[in-house]
Amino acid sequence: MATEATGGGLEFHPMDQFVVKPLFGGAEVHWWTPTNVTLWLALTALASIALLVLGTRGRAVVPNRAQSVAEMAYGLVHKMIEDIAGKDGLQYFPYVLTLFMFICFGNMLGLVPTAFTVTSHIAVTGVLAMAVFIGVTVIGFVKNGSHFLELFWIKSAPLAVRPILAVIEVISYFVRPLSLSIRLAGNMIAGHAVIKVFAGFAAIAAVAPVAIVAVVGMYAFEVLVAFVQAYVFTILTCVYLKDALHPSH
């Protein structure tokens, strides 16, 4: 994006924060190069592990704060799967919790100033969404065989409109990974870019207070968005899982 808007001391580079750079100098980004993506992915994983493993190392019956938060995250996702996908969805609980913790901490750590937001990259969210999409499709066919296709053949509708509905259902089914990945990445890109633009305005003394207040407001809003997007991604995963496990209803 042409973001060079220099003039009157204003410089906006809202997209620079998303550039992938090698971590230890050099210019080439090979598939194995440790980059800022690698760093923040690692930090995301470490933060998740710190909460869920270190936080619970006391194994206390009466939990301390970290253990309470870890148990809340566990309970949130556990209950979500059980409520939406049913008891047989619980066998996929570890992966769904991994998704939730990864996205939540990826979003949250991206809000640390100067951080790199891994979940703002379509490559990352695309892989997450495709993993869900492919996983759910495979589970659907393995568990239900050809009955999985009944998901697209809506028996409660009149026979005449079923083919039309089937086409719509198939399209919506294949749009799922796209909407999952773009929703998450889009939210992250937009929020961080807007904060950066407001921060750029802080260079003008006259509007600096407004800009700073706006940055603070946006930041608070982005914290909310960070959690909500992780929640939405997880809950949609559960909904898709339900479709795979019980396609007929």
Next chain:
Amino acid sequence: MFSLLQEAATHAVEHSEGEVVGHDAAHGTDAAAHGADAAGHAEAAGLPQLDLTTFGNQIFWLVVTLVVLYLVLSRVALPRIAAVLSDRQGAITGDLMAAEEFKQKARAAEAAYDKALADARSEAQAIVAQNRAEIQAELDAAIAKADAEIAARTAESEARLREIRASSDAGAREVARDVAAELVASFGGNADAASIDAAIDARMKGAVQ
């Protein structure tokens, strides 16, 4: 992205390294034409998110991260949290059961206490009744004894009274006879004892019983 490519391209040109493919090099030289003054951002000609050359890197590290995270969570964190939660559930259930047990015990103790109280009360009543009966019996015996004694004394007194009365009766008769005999004598009569006795008996019939 182009700065990277451009540097890669110059690399490729200068050192003839085989890592950079041809069309990248072409882009690089293209970008170099724009001027390589600001290597950071000036030449970023699009969303960094759409820079396909970094996709391989991101996807590789993402997969590594997810696999590590999944393994750690599923092997370490989740069993631990599940164990903690079930322990807590167990502790809560156990405590509730223990509380219920204590409640039952308290209820049993209360019932035992009530029963003991009732027993004690009825025993006390029994003892009281027994004592009362004993006392009554003693009292009755005493009363009976007293009555008997009273009756005996009364009889004795009556006997003595009768005796006294009889003796006084006899005395009076004697006196009356003597007086009557003297009176008759002083009037000049000569009364025999038998007629005087009959007269006195007739006189005293109604007076002394």
